[in-house]
Amino acid sequence: YYLEVLGYSMDPDGMTYMEWTYQWNGYIYQDNETFNLAQYINFRIQVFNLQPGTHTVTVTFYDIYNNTGSDSVTVHYGENNAPQTPTRPSGPDDGEINTDYTFVTSSNDPNGDDISYGWDWNNDGGVDEWTDFYHSGNPVQTSHSWSIPGTYTFKVKAKDTKEDQSSFSPTATIIITANSPPNKPNKPIGSAYGRVGVSYSYESLAIDDDGDKIYYMFNWDDGTDSGWIGPYNSGDTCQVSHIWNVRGSYSVKVKAKDEHNAESVWSDSLPIIMAKICSHDQIMQLLLQIFQPFSSL
Numbered sequence: 616y617y618l619e620v621l622g623y624s625m626d627p628d629g630m631t632y633m634e635w636t637y638q639w640n641g642y643i644y645q646d647n648e649t650f651n652l653a654q655y656i657n658f659r660i661q662v663f664n665l666q667p668g669t670h671t672v673t674v675t676f677y678d679i680y681n682n683t684g685s686d687s688v689t690v691h692y693g694e695n696n697a698p699q700t701p702t703r704p705s706g707p708d709d710g711e712i713n714t715d716y717t718f719v720t721s722s723n724d725p726n727g728d729d730i731s732y733g734w735d736w737n738n739d740g741g742v743d744e745w746t747d748f749y750h751s752g753n754p755v756q757t758s759h760s761w762s763i764p765g766t767y768t769f770k771v772k773a774k775d776t777k778e779d780q781s782s783f784s785p786t787a788t789i790i791i792t793a794n795s796p797p798n799k800p801n802k803p804i805g806s807a808y809g810r811v812g813v814s815y816s817y818e819s820l821a822i823d824d825d826g827d828k829i830y831y832m833f834n835w836d837d838g839t840d841s842g843w844i845g846p847y848n849s850g851d852t853c854q855v856s857h858i859w860n861v862r863g864s865y866s867v868k869v870k871a872k873d874e875h876n877a878e879s880v881w882s883d884s885l886p887i888i889m890a891k892i893c894s895h896d897q898i899m900q901l902l903l904q905i906f907q908p909f910s911s912l
Contacts, residue, residue, distance in 0.1 A: 616664075616665040616692070617661055617662060617663040617664070617665055618661070618662040618665050618670055618672070618690060618692070619659065619660070619661050619662075620658075620659070620660040620661075620662075620672045620674070620688055621657075621658070621659050622657075622658055622674065622686070623655065623656060623657045623658065624655075624656050624658070624674075624676040624684065625654060625655050625656075626654060626676070626678045626684070627654060628654075628678045628679055628680060628682075629652040629653060629654050629678060629679050630650075630652070630653060630654070630656055630676050630677060630678050630679075631649060631650060631651070631652050631653075631677065631678075631679060632647065632648070632649050632650075632676070632677040633647065633648050633650075633656070633658065633674065633675065633676045633677070634646065634647035634648075634674075634675050634677075635647070635658075635660055635672060635673065635674045635675070636672070636673045637660075637662055637670070637671070637672050638670070638671045638672075638673075639666065639668055639669070639670045639671075640666075640668045640669070652679065656676065658674065660672055660674070665692055666692075666693075667692055667693025667694065668691075668692065668693060669689060669690070669691050669692075669726070669727055670689065670690045670691075670692060671687055671688070671689045671690075672687060672688055673685060673686070673687035674686060674687070689727075691726045691727060691728070693726075695726055695728075695775070695777045695779055696724070696725040696726055696779070697724075697773075697774075697775065697779035697780055697781050698722045698723065698724040698725075698728070698730050698751070698773035698774065698775050698779070698780075698781045699722050699723045699724070699725070699773070699781060700722070700772075700773075700781050700782050700783070700784055701720045701721060701722040701732065701771050701772065701773050701781065701784040702720050702721055702722070702784060703720070703784050703785040703786070703787055704718040704719065704720050704769065704770070704771055704784065704787040705718065705719050705720070705787070706718035706719060706787070706789075707789060708787075708788065708789055708790065709789060709790045709791075709792070710761075710789060710790075710791055710792075711791065711792055711793070711794045711825060711875070712760075712761060712762055712763065712764060712791055712792070712793055712794060713760055713761075713762055713794070713875065714760055714794075714875070715758040715759065715760045716758065716759060716760065716789065717756050717757070717758045718756070718757055718758075718759070718787070719754050719755065719756050720732060720754070720755060720757075720771050720784060721752060721753060721754045721755060722751070722752075722773040722781060723751050723752045724751040724773075724775050726775070727751055728751060728775035728776045728777065729748035729749060729750060729751065729775070729776055730748060730749055730750075730751055730755075730773045730774070730775055731745050731746050731747065731748045731749075731773070731774050731775075732745070732746045732749075732755055732757065732771050732772070732773055733745045733746075733771065733772045733773070733774065733780075734746075734757060734759070734769065734770075734771050735769055735770050735771070735772075735783065736759055736761075736767070736769045737767065737769065738767075738768040738769055738770060738786060740783075742772065744757075744759075745774075748776060757771075761789075761791045763791070764791050764792050764793045765790075765791055766788060766789075766790050766791075767788065767789050767790075767791060768786045768787070768788050769786065769787055769788075769789075770783045770784050770785070770786045770787070771783065771784045772784065794825060794827070794873065794875045794877050795823075795824050795825055795877065796823075796871075796872065796873060796877035796878055796879050797821040797822065797823040797827075797829050797849070797871040797872065797873055797877075797878075797879045798821055798822045798823070798824065798871075798879060799821070799879055799880050799881075799882060800819045800820065800821040800831070800869045800870065800871050800879060800882040801819045801820055801821070801882060802819070802882050802883040802884070802885055803817045803818065803819045803833065803867045803868065803869055803882065803884075803885040804817065804818050804819065804885070805817035805818065805867070805885065805887075806887065807885065807886065807887050807888070808887065808888050808890070809859070809887065809888075809889050809890070810889065810890050810891070811858075811859050811860055811861060811862050811889050811890070811891060812858060812859075812860065813858065814856045814857070814858045815856065815857060815858075816854055816855070816856045817833060817854070817855060817856075817857070817867055817869075817885070818852050818853060818854040818855070819831065819833075819852070819853060819869045819882060820847075820850060820851060820852045820853065821849075821850075821871040821879060822849055822850050823849040823871075823873050825873065826849055827849065827873035827874045827875065828845065828846035828847065828848065828849070828873065828874045829845060829846060829847050829848070829849055829851075829853075829871050829872070829873055829874075830843040830844060830845035830846055830847070830871065830872050830873075830874075831843070831844050831845060831847070831853040831855075831869055831870070831871050832844070832869065832870055832871075832872075833855050833857070833867060833868070833869045834867070834868050834869070834870075834881075835857050835859070835865065835867060836865040836866045836867060836868075836884075837859055837860075837861065837865060839857075841855050841857070843872065846874060853869075859889040861889070862889050862890055862891045863888075863889060864886065864887070864888050864889075865886075865887050865888075865889065866884035866885065866886055866887075867884060867885045867887060868881045868882050868883070868884045868885070869881070869882045870882065
């Protein structure tokens with residue numbers, strides 16, 4: 616068997632010299648050729664008595680200004696070997712349903728082939744998902760989620776570009792639990808009396824037993840709400856301001872949801888009263904009505 620490399624090179628300034636290097640298992644052979652000035656050169660390189668292993672040929676051309684351009688080709692020759700057994704997947708060992716978790720593994724291919732990883736997420740001996748191909752030896756990340764609570768054992772295998780497969784890796788285990796919504800938020804704290812047209816602040820907090828981030832929504836009892844505000848860490852206080860434009864009695868309440876959209880119940884309500892703002896003229900008229908009886912004495 617022999618290796619033959621065909622190609623060409625172009626340079627508008629013209630070329631007069633090329634060299635090439637052959638490498639195999641630490642062995643290096645170099646050769647060169649000088650030729651008449653040319654802008655376009657075809658070349659053919661032959662390597663005889665090819666032995667099993669990885670073979671690389673690099674070709675370099677020189678122009679009249681001694682500028683260079685090079686390219687190389689690598690060929691794997693001989694019996695193909697399957698990738699090595701991947702490493703045990705590393706990643707979290709507990710989590711919640713419907714949440715993506717990332718796991719890392721790697722494998723080496725004796726022939727230097729790229730590798731795809733086949734994941735068996737339920738440990739039934741079959742591959743549920745093959746990844747794209749990655750360079751041999753590179754750590755590869757893959758994400759997965761589970762929709763039902765339980766304890767899951769999973770593993771991974773590797774295959775090269777020639778479809779030769781490794782055995783499965785050692786297994787890994789993750790415990791998946793159901794997500795719980797945040798607890799009932801505290802009753803809102805803030806002004807119980809005020810005037811229309813003035814901004815007032817109210818605050819509350821809730822605890823999420825799963826430690827999830829929390830969003831809050833205040834209901835102002837005037838046909839509006841705050842929308843979801845956040846995220847906040849579990850137990851952190853959320854403070855929001857609001858203005859009422861119509862006098863009357865209102866009940867302010869708040870609910871919470873976690874990062875998985877699980878919602879709490881509404882908090883206890885805070886009753887408030889918004890009074891009308893009196894203008895300067897209205898105040899003066901009121902004072903005159905109060906003091907007018909005394910002026911006639």
